[in-house]
Amino acid sequence: MKKKLQLVVLAQGFLFLSFAQTNIPPGDVYGTWGINGSPYNIQGDITIPNDSTLSIEPGVLVEFQGHYALNVQGRLLAIGTDANNILFTVNDTTGFYNPNNTLGGWNGIQFIDTPSENDTSKIIYCTLQYGKAVGSSPPDNSGGAIIITNFNKVLISNSLITNNSAGGSNSPTGGGLSLHFANINLIENVISHNLAWDGGGIQIWEANPMFIGNLIDSNQADEGGGGVWIGGLSNPVFNYDIITNNLAGGNGGGIICWQSTFTTLNSVNVFDNSANWGGGIGVINCELQINYCNIIDNAASGLGGGIASDFSDVYISNTTFASDTSGFLSGAIHGWQSDFQIKHCFFEDNESDFGGAIFADYSELQIDSCSFINNVAQYGGALRINNCNIKVDSCLFDGNEAQVDAGALDYSADSLIFGSLYSVEIYNSRFVNNIAINAVGGFSIQQSHTESPLIDLVIDNCEIANNFAHHSGGFRILRCLNEVTFSNSIIRGNTVEAWTGGGTFNFNTVAEIFNCVFYDNHAATVNLNSTTGGLGISNGSKVNVFNCTFSNNSSGAGGGLQVW
Numbered sequence: 001m002k003k004k005l006q007l008v009v010l011a012q013g014f015l016f017l018s019f020a021q022t023n024i025p026p027g028d029v030y031g032t033w034g035i036n037g038s039p040y041n042i043q044g045d046i047t048i049p050n051d052s053t054l055s056i057e058p059g060v061l062v063e064f065q066g067h068y069a070l071n072v073q074g075r076l077l078a079i080g081t082d083a084n085n086i087l088f089t090v091n092d093t094t095g096f097y098n099p100n101n102t103l104g105g106w107n108g109i110q111f112i113d114t115p116s117e118n119d120t121s122k123i124i125y126c127t128l129q130y131g132k133a134v135g136s137s138p139p140d141n142s143g144g145a146i147i148i149t150n151f152n153k154v155l156i157s158n159s160l161i162t163n164n165s166a167g168g169s170n171s172p173t174g175g176g177l178s179l180h181f182a183n184i185n186l187i188e189n190v191i192s193h194n195l196a197w198d199g200g201g202i203q204i205w206e207a208n209p210m211f212i213g214n215l216i217d218s219n220q221a222d223e224g225g226g227g228v229w230i231g232g233l234s235n236p237v238f239n240y241d242i243i244t245n246n247l248a249g250g251n252g253g254g255i256i257c258w259q260s261t262f263t264t265l266n267s268v269n270v271f272d273n274s275a276n277w278g279g280g281i282g283v284i285n286c287e288l289q290i291n292y293c294n295i296i297d298n299a300a301s302g303l304g305g306g307i308a309s310d311f312s313d314v315y316i317s318n319t320t321f322a323s324d325t326s327g328f329l330s331g332a333i334h335g336w337q338s339d340f341q342i343k344h345c346f347f348e349d350n351e352s353d354f355g356g357a358i359f360a361d362y363s364e365l366q367i368d369s370c371s372f373i374n375n376v377a378q379y380g381g382a383l384r385i386n387n388c389n390i391k392v393d394s395c396l397f398d399g400n401e402a403q404v405d406a407g408a409l410d411y412s413a414d415s416l417i418f419g420s421l422y423s424v425e426i427y428n429s430r431f432v433n434n435i436a437i438n439a440v441g442g443f444s445i446q447q448s449h450t451e452s453p454l455i456d457l458v459i460d461n462c463e464i465a466n467n468f469a470h471h472s473g474g475f476r477i478l479r480c481l482n483e484v485t486f487s488n489s490i491i492r493g494n495t496v497e498a499w500t501g502g503g504t505f506n507f508n509t510v511a512e513i514f515n516c517v518f519y520d521n522h523a524a525t526v527n528l529n530s531t532t533g534g535l536g537i538s539n540g541s542k543v544n545v546f547n548c549t550f551s552n553n554s555s556g557a558g559g560g561l562q563v564w
Helices: none
Strands: 006-010 014-018 022-024 031-033 040-042 046-048 053-056 061-064 070-072 075-079 086-090 109-112 121-124 126-129 132-135 146-149 154-157 160-162 165-168 177-180 185-187 190-192 195-198 202-205 210-212 215-217 220-224 228-231 237-239 242-244 255-258 262-266 269-271 274-277 281-284 287-291 294-296 299-303 307-310 313-317 320-322 333-336 339-343 346-348 358-361 364-368 371-373 376-379 383-386 389-393 396-398 401-405 409-413 422-427 430-432 435-439 443-447 455-460 463-465 468-471 475-478 484-487 490-492 495-498 503-506 510-514 517-519 535-537 542-546 549-551 561-563
Touching: 070 075, 075 086, 121 126, 333 339, 358 364, 443 455, 535 542
Parallel strands: 022 040, 031 053, 040 061, 046 070, 053 075, 061 086, 070 109, 075 121, 086 126, 109 146, 121 154, 126 160, 132 165, 146 177, 154 185, 160 190, 165 195, 177 202, 185 210, 190 215, 195 220, 202 228, 210 237, 215 242, 228 255, 237 262, 242 269, 255 281, 262 287, 269 294, 274 299, 281 307, 287 313, 294 320, 307 333, 313 339, 320 346, 333 358, 339 364, 346 371, 358 383, 364 389, 371 396, 376 401, 383 409, 389 422, 396 430, 401 435, 409 443, 422 455, 430 463, 435 468, 443 475, 455 484, 463 490, 468 495, 475 503, 484 510, 490 517, 503 535, 510 542, 517 549, 535 561
Antiparallel strands: 006 014
């Protein structure tokens, strides 16, 4: 019998050689779907039974004729090739973008309580588009293209999951994929342009998936996790993934980690994501570990352009934060009652109103061997820290700018919540070339108008050089009633238009300063009645100064040291 060859060219680069079409009625399916029977028109819900396998060959078109699902209770082997993907789609997309009805989409591939004795299902070199989960509760409103619940044996690789959605009532989740109690591997996939209330691209709940080399791009969530939403006792690991251009209306433009998860990012690029809180990543009551990542060009309209963290433990190493912005607090990192360990990181060109790079409240911070370059804020060009324990060691603050106060670091305390004085330690660090339009080019540390001490401050082996402000060029320490230790440091080349060039202890501060060098600091570039070129001690402060050197400082009043 002579067959007529029909050439069908579809969007997205698929080439189908269609000899026939096969109508698949509702019910059980297994065996092999080959190219000669393509397209396969799915006319109702279909199921791969337990102990059975459905194999789909490269180049096959699986076209659902309505809102029907492929339920996998056995094994699915949908294995295409780079040149001949397998396409899962719907015949008519009219109405797809209304999330509250089933029009315009199919109901996804569903692994729900698949028996664990089945072998691994594989979705490789496939495209899944226009999947649509709609319902009032999970699993009906979860996982537009794929939902996996209580099953670990699934490999998704080299596939495109695009233009899928989760809708309906009760916070639908996982526009592209939903993983519940599913410890699966996802390798080198593209997950893009998917929509949901939470987890525009992916939702993870009580699951430990492994992501390797995936692109999670241009997904959108009405509330949290534009790219990925992570919750429950989940421990996902991301390796060499790219998370970009995702949008959340609420929290976590790229990723949101919600409640008791431990999430690890290794060599992941998180860029150009946006949200109100946590433009790149949001973390709430979780543990997050970030290693060798780039968190760049993310934006928050409120808090935390790069990362926002509440009640969480965050460990960051060897990571770059660049050009992250927020409309209010913390260009790169925002912390509220969180514990941060930040080591060997680079912060450049981040911007917000308060804390160009980092803003933290009631938190613990250890910042070690980091560089803060050219960050900008109204207050605290690099860091704005309130009521925190903080240790800064071996860091560089260079070229940061405050449009009001504190070019590099602005620390303040107004109340105790930890039951002891706040520990503020700065060791082996350089504050150079920072600018404040109003006060304090380098750093400012102060407590509020209280009669009791709030801060235990130690500064040792630091360089404070070539900073500029209207007044207080190098540093300012105010109202620190517990004795400050300031030692083994060089304060040089700082300049102000008025008041004190090098640094000042003011308003009843108690301090001991020793083994320090003040040289080439200058005040009175505008106001000839400026107080001090080198060091000023004023307004009831009690400071012991010994074994210090003052050289070549100048001002309109006291050149090296002035007490008033």
